[in-house]
Amino acid sequence: MSLQAKYDQFQQTIESLNTKIVQLHSQIDEHGIVLATLKDAPPERKCYRMIGGSLVELVAGNAAKILEENLDGMKKSVATLTEELKKQQKEFLDWKEKNNIRIVKAN
Template sequence: MAAKAPTEQELAQQVRLRQNELQALVSKINELEREAEEHSLVLDTLQKAHKTAPERKCFRLVGGVLVERTVQDVLPQLEGQFEQLKTVLETLAAQYKIKESAFGQFQRDNNIVLRQR
């Protein structure tokens, strides 16, 4: 027995669902890119301070609590976090490309043309 073709409503629901997934990924990527930019600015500042005064105190927000540390203590931690952020961003970008490609294939398979609003 042949599979039943999806109705227009089912296709429209699938399109909305896939568009929402893509939009959620874009939002998360943008949020993490802003966070990575902030990390980059702080790292630049701390690297300059580390060259001149590695024992200089600085403050870091950890779990909602402001903690006093030295530049030489904080710098490696922030570098590690920055690398993790970049890795997560690369993963999310790859997921976005996969989902975008799958959405394009879904549109072609079902002869769906989206109207621009």
């Protein structure tokens, strides 16, 4: 694999990890807003959730529990992806140093 191809591969991997982390942060924020709204609602109140293109009827109490579980899973995923991102960035820097790669900007 050429140096340019390896460089591009590192850049693409780092960019995709960053994108996924940003998406998860956005979903975490959305879940937080919904949980705050459901906190004020009576637990037996009807609510609806979109699952795979279908609306599913739930009660607020059950929906809040499901959202909290999803929120915890997303937070764990963000932590895992952040660690993977740091690892990839370190590998990239080490690879650039090992191969004496320098970024040259055009004027």
